[in-house]
Amino acid sequence: MIKAVLFDLDGTLLNRDESVKLFIENQYNRLIEFLSHIPKEMYVSRFIELDSRGYVWKDKVYEQLVDEFKITEITWEKLLQDYLSEFKNNCVPFPNLINMLEELKSNNLVLGMITNGYGQFQMDNIKALVIDKYFETILISEWEGIKKPSPQIFIRAIEKLNVLPKESLFVGDHPVNDVKAAQNVGMKGVWKRDTQWDDVEADFTINDLSEIPLIINKLNK
Structure with a gap:
């Protein structure tokens, strides 16, 4: 689940x-x-x-x-x-960003974010997209003192959300820092396709954010 x-x-x-x-x-x-x-x-x-x-x-x-x-x-x-x-x-969002987050929240899923980068700079960008209110936890590498692909930052995030790795899905565009790193701690890794890589070993691959609720419905059936 x-x-x-x-x-x-x-x-x-x-x-x-x-x-x-x-x-x-x-x-x-x-x-x-x-x-x-x-x-x-x-x-x-x-x-x-x-x-x-x-x-x-x-x-x-x-x-x-x-x-x-x-x-x-x-x-x-x-x-x-x-x-x-x-x-x-x-800041330019990807299509269907807000609709996807709304749908996940309406399905009672808890949401988190893990991003590498400078704390205030990344938080300003998150707020510019007007999405900070959707997330129970946001971990930014500078503020955490660790960065992806370190397992610790993933473990810290799921502990804050009070869920197990197997109950969690991580969505990212980087094959190593996102997908593989999440899989290494027992989470499902979803790759958001990026043209500079191919043949990424992910549990799921998406082209559009609107596909995420469909994947979760399928997994939770």
Whole structure:
């Protein structure tokens, strides 16, 4: 019997690729007086490349951009500060996010979230998506002192939700940090398909968040 569903954030609930693209285009427009010597497409594409889907922290990204593009009118620290304060205003959810959460709650499931990243930054993004109210527990790696794929962060989350691993489902886009890590502690691992991987050994694979309630209905029959 599945009693709890836990989620990753970036690439699972938050469409990070679209959010980053939207943010960096808006940053260029906002700070054009300092960046106008760089073609917009070049600034946008280089940021996305250096960001490496969030696996490179932005201090390194902006240091590199300032160096490469000979940005002299604004420091990398100011660009980073703009990222920290403005990213939340560019958060793009995946389709059917709220409907899916509403349906799970109406079926009396308890919900949790485990995300790697900086505490306040990730919490700002969760609040920007207006989904914080749906979750009984939200664990962010910086605040917890441990990160995925460590088993401890998964165990901590399910203990907070007062459920057993076998009563829990974890949904994420990363084959190792999300799916395999959840399976390693005895949870069911659901892979939200991402084009950069294939042949992921998950218990279930989804293309859309609306598929999650269907999986749970099937498991709980």
